[in-house]
Amino acid sequence: MNDVDRLFREYHVPLVRYLTRRLGDRDWADEVAQETFLRAMRQETIVSERAWLFAVATNLVRDEARKDARRRHRLELLREQARVDEVVEPEPLAIERAQEAALARKALDMLVERDREALLMREEGLDYTEIASALELSIGSVGTTLARARRRLVEAYESLQHGGSGVRGTHAAS
Amino acid sequence: MQHLDEGTIHAWLDGALAEREAAVVAAHVAECRDCAALVAEARGMIAAAANIVSALDTVRGGVIPMSAPTSAGQHSLWRRLRLTPARAALAATLLIAVASLLSVRRGKEGVVGDSVAQARTEAAPTVAPALQSATSVATPSHDSGVRLSDAVSEAPSAKSVKVKTMANAPASAPRPRADTVTKLAADQVFSRAVVASGASPASSNGQPAAAPPAAKTMTTDAVEARVARRAEVAPQAQPAVAGGIARSSLKSLAAMTELEGCYQVRSDSGASATSSGVPTRFALVNASGGPSHSVRAISPEGRIDSVVPGGTWQRLTPDMIQVSFANARQPFALTLRVGGGLASQSDVRDQTASLPVTRIDCRR
Numbered sequence: 001m002n003d004v005d006r007l008f009r010e011y012h013v014p015l016v017r018y019l020t021r022r023l024g025d026r027d028w029a030d031e032v033a034q035e036t037f038l039r040a041m042r043q044e045t046i047v048s049e050r051a052w053l054f055a056v057a058t059n060l061v062r063d064e065a066r067k068d069a070r071r072r073h074r075l076e077l078l079r080e081q082a083r084v085d086e087v088v089e090p091e092p093l094a095i096e097r098a099q100e101a102a103l104a105r106k107a108l109d110m111l112v113e114r115d116r117e118a119l120l121m122r123e124e125g126l127d128y129t130e131i132a133s134a135l136e137l138s139i140g141s142v143g144t145t146l147a148r149a150r151r152r153l154v155e156a157y158e159s160l161q162h163g164g165s166g167v168r169g170t171h172a173a174s
Numbered sequence: 175m176q177h178l179d180e181g182t183i184h185a186w187l188d189g190a191l192a193e194r195e196a197a198v199v200a201a202h203v204a205e206c207r208d209c210a211a212l213v214a215e216a217r218g219m220i221a222a223a224a225n226i227v228s229a230l231d232t233v234r235g236g237v238i239p240m241s242a243p244t245s246a247g248q249h250s251l252w253r254r255l256r257l258t259p260a261r262a263a264l265a266a267t268l269l270i271a272v273a274s275l276l277s278v279r280r281g282k283e284g285v286v287g288d289s290v291a292q293a294r295t296e297a298a299p300t301v302a303p304a305l306q307s308a309t310s311v312a313t314p315s316h317d318s319g320v321r322l323s324d325a326v327s328e329a330p331s332a333k334s335v336k337v338k339t340m341a342n343a344p345a346s347a348p349r350p351r352a353d354t355v356t357k358l359a360a361d362q363v364f365s366r367a368v369v370a371s372g373a374s375p376a377s378s379n380g381q382p383a384a385a386p387p388a389a390k391t392m393t394t395d396a397v398e399a400r401v402a403r404r405a406e407v408a409p410q411a412q413p414a415v416a417g418g419i420a421r422s423s424l425k426s427l428a429a430m431t432e433l434e435g436c437y438q439v440r441s442d443s444g445a446s447a448t449s450s451g452v453p454t455r456f457a458l459v460n461a462s463g464g465p466s467h468s469v470r471a472i473s474p475e476g477r478i479d480s481v482v483p484g485g486t487w488q489r490l491t492p493d494m495i496q497v498s499f500a501n502a503r504q505p506f507a508l509t510l511r512v513g514g515g516l517a518s519q520s521d522v523r524d525q526t527a528s529l530p531v532t533r534i535d536c537r538r
Binding site for chain 2: 017020021024097100101103104105107108119120122123125127128139140141142143144145146147148149150151153154157
C-alpha cells in the first residue's frame, strides 16, 4: 500500500456516497467503506486504486447482502418507525424531497444489480475502464450496460411517478 | 455506416471512445437524422438518470454535508449544562440568599446589633453595580454564568437581584436559530455550493452551527438527518484507518468546498468557450476532498447535473484554481483567480485569452 492517507482523502467521500446510494443507509455505508479501507491497508499494491476500492466495496455489499438480508429489512423498518416518531409537520419541500428520494430508491432497486452498480459508479466519475475493472465487464459492454441502466431507471421512475407498479424489462434486485 | 447502437452513443457522450472512433461517430451523427435523434434522447437519459440518482442524496448535488469539528473542548461548561439565563438567574438568587444568610448569621455571632446595621449599609452601595452586572449578565451569551457569579459575590441583597435578573431573563433568552437555518436550507437545498458556503460562516464564528444547517437541509427528514449527523462525525472516529486522516480529510474538504459552486462563462467573450464544446454554465464539485475533482453540468432548472466528461478542476494555489475540459472538441482550460472577483485565462490550443467567468447562483 503506497499511501493510505492520500487514498482515504481522495476516495472516502465518493465511496461513502456510492455506498449510501447503493444501500440506502449511511451507517451501513460507513461500515462498508471502513472495511474497504482496512483491506486497502493490508494490500501491498493496488494498480487501479479507484476501481479496486469500488470493486471491493461492491463485493462487500454483495456478500453482506447475501449473508444478512434480514438486517437490511430491519433497518428499513427502524427507519420507517423513526420517521413516524420524529417527523413533525414537515415542510412541503421536505415532503416533496422525501417522495422524490423514495421514488428514486424504488426505481434504482428495480434495476438488475450490475446495471445499478455500473450506473452509480459512473455517477461517481469512474471511467469505463474503471467500471469494467470493478465489475469484471469488458470495456466494450460498459456503454451498453450504462445505456440500459439509464433507460430503465428513467422508465421505472416515470412509471412509479404515474402510479405504475412495475416496468417492462426490469426486476427487483437484492 | 450502420446506425449507432445505444451503447456506442452513451460511450460517445460519456467521452469513453477513442479519438478516431469518436470522430467517426460525430460524423455519422451529423449526417444521420435517426442517430441524431437517438443521441438527443440519450443525452436526456443521462441527465435524467443523474437527477434521479442525486435525489437519493440527503442534499442535492451529491453532497455529503460536512460538520464543523465539535470536540468537547469547544463547548463551554455552561453550554454543556444547558444553562439558560433564567436558570442562571435562579441559581444566582439562591447563591445570594445563602450568602446573605451566612453574612447575617456571622454578624449576629460576632458583632452586636449596630454592627449588623453597619454591615447592611456597607452592603447597600454594592447592590447597584451588582444589579447592573447581573442585568448585563442576562444576555444570550452563554458565558453569562461566569459574570453572574462575579455579580453574586458583590451583591448580598437577594431580593433586588432576583427581581432584576428574572425580569430580564425571558426577554434575553437565546432565540433558536432554527427558523433562519430552515429558511436558508429550504432556499438553498438544491445548491451544493450554497449549502457549503452557508456552513462556513457559522463555523468561523466558533459555533457548531455547521451541523444544524446541514441537518436541516436534509429536508427535515428526521431519519435521514439523524443518519447524516451520525455520519458526519463518523470520519473523525476512524482511528482504525489511519490516525488523523479523517480530520485532515475534513480540513482539506473544507478548503476545497469554498471553491465549489456554479460558474458561468460569458459567451460574448472573444475566446468562446462554446465553440470548444465547453458548457457555458458548470459546477465545480468537490467529490472526494482530494486534489482533483469533477465538473458537472447545470440543468436549466439550476440543478447540478451529470458529470461533464473529461471535466476536472484542481487548486493550483490558495487563490487559484484550474478547470480543464479534456474531452471538449478542443481541449480547454480555465484558470480562475478567486478573491475580489474572478478573472480567468483560457488556454485553447496554446492560445491564451482573457475570458470572463463569474460565480453564479446555481438556480439562476
